[in-house]
Amino acid sequence: MTEVIGINLDSLVKKFGNVIAVNNINFNIKPGEFFALLGPSGCGKTTTLRLVAGLEEATEGRIMFDDEDVTYKEPKERDVAMVFQDYALYPHMTVAENIGYPLKVRKINKNEIRKKVKETSKQFKISNLLERKPNQLSGGQQQRVALARALVHQPKVFLFDEPLSNLDARLRLESRTFLKHFQSELGITTIYVTHDQSEALALADRIAVLKDGQIRQIGTPREVYENPSDSFVADFIGDPPMNLIDCKLEDNKDNIEIHFPETSVSIPKNKIKLNKPIDLMKDYIFGIRPENVFISENESDIKSEIYAIETLGATTLVTLQVGNSRVRLTLERNIDLEIEQLVQIKFDYNMVRIYEKESGSLIN
Ligand code: ADP
Numbered sequence: 307m308t309e310v311i312g313i314n315l316d317s318l319v320k321k322f323g324n325v326i327a328v329n330n331i332n333f334n335i336k337p338g339e340f341f342a343l344l345g346p347s348g349c350g351k352t353t354t355l356r357l358v359a360g361l362e363e364a365t366e367g368r369i370m371f372d373d374e375d376v377t378y379k380e381p382k383e384r385d386v387a388m389v390f391q392d393y394a395l396y397p398h399m400t401v402a403e404n405i406g407y408p409l410k411v412r413k414i415n416k417n418e419i420r421k422k423v424k425e426t427s428k429q430f431k432i433s434n435l436l437e438r439k440p441n442q443l444s445g446g447q448q449q450r451v452a453l454a455r456a457l458v459h460q461p462k463v464f465l466f467d468e469p470l471s472n473l474d475a476r477l478r479l480e481s482r483t484f485l486k487h488f489q490s491e492l493g494i495t496t497i498y499v500t501h502d503q504s505e506a507l508a509l510a511d512r513i514a515v516l517k518d519g520q521i522r523q524i525g526t527p528r529e530v531y532e533n534p535s536d537s538f539v540a541d542f543i544g545d546p547p548m549n550l551i552d553c554k555l556e557d558n559k560d561n562i563e564i565h566f567p568e569t570s571v572s573i574p575k576n577k578i579k580l581n582k583p584i585d586l587m588k589d590y591i592f593g594i595r596p597e598n599v600f601i602s603e604n605e606s607d608i609k610s611e612i613y614a615i616e617t618l619g620a621t622t623l624v625t626l627q628v629g630n631s632r633v634r635l636t637l638e639r640n641i642d643l644e645i646e647q648l649v650q651i652k653f654d655y656n657m658v659r660i661y662e663k664e665s666g667s668l669i670n
């Protein structure tokens with residue numbers, strides 16, 4: 307049995323010339339945790355992963371595996387296994403040779419290798435493919451071979467760099483479920499890089515959301531979804547996305563008035579607690595998820611006109627015109643609505659999030 311380790315990144319910086327790819331990153335991954343690095347293209351995910359693997363050398367900072375400082379250790383001293391987007395299988399080797407390769411370079415004897423390859427390929431349901439070459443495999447099969455090869459010697463750490471992005475939608479979902487099951491079963495500490503928020507939410511125990519080489523938020527999928535700590539995270543996570551509408555705020559006795567460009571909403575102060583005094587001159591962003599907006603029968607609620615109705619399957623996405631803003635809401639069922647119909651809407655005030663426009667920070 308492999309030991310399960312924790313990973314600590316301490317003030318990690320990586321520069322390529324003038325480009326700061328990783329700009330002072332700190333996090334602590336617990337032993338056995340499935341940790342996702344999520345962010346748009348170019349935000350430094352791959353570089354961070356390569357630093358952990360030892361494929362890049364840190365400009366500043368420290369990487370610890372438990373109590374061991376691995377910052378300047380060679381990749382092979384770190385005992386990590388990495389799976390890339392393109393799987394990087396050896397084209398001239400059979401599936402069996404590919405899977406057995408990490409053992410061969412570790413000078414394990416042939417019988418032992420054969421036994422391990424057999425066991426691992428059974429786990430990944432690819433026992434029938436062992437004699438094939440990679441070009442005789444489907445994308446999903448190649449991906450399983452890459453996973454089997456990464457896992458055959460039970461590494462201390464598992465590193466994934468967008469391993470599902472080359473698969474079609476159905477296969478991506480199946481592989482995702484498989485990975486989730488597999489990682490929980492083995493309990494190997496895992497870092498998973500993706501630009502796909504739904505993948506991070508589905509797989510990870512915790513997610514670090516990155517932008518421009520810096521961490522914007524670290525939290526469980528539920529925390530980053532329900533309580534995005536800044537407007538970038540709010541916008542990046544969720545599908546359909548969160549409604550984020552520019553507004554001004556005004557303190558009015560027992561209420562907070564939210565002034566949108568052509569309409570206003572009054573929210574009782576006991577429903578929305580701001581941690582900063584309101585600045586009348588400042589621009590704010592009003593955030594609410596589509597599932598927290600409702601059609602209302604009450605004439606005094608916010609007036610809107612239905613702009614579009616899209617059937618998503620289990621839910622329906624309704625886009626409304628409110629003044630000159632658009633608001634999305636999701637409905638569990640396809641109720642009787644028509645385009646251009648006039649309806650009232652209301653918000654679940656507990657789920658309203660207010661951000662400062664300039665800094666992007668959450669103030670409630
Ligand atoms: P991500 O994986 O999130 O898309 P990367 O870690 O690949 O982002 O890249 C982060 C930044 O570092 C980008 O601006 C990228 O162009 C730059 N970068 C990455 N690798 C190199 C390199 N070897 N040389 C120069 N710049 C690099």
Ligand code: MG
Nearest residue numbers: 348351352353
């Ligand atoms: Mg990348």
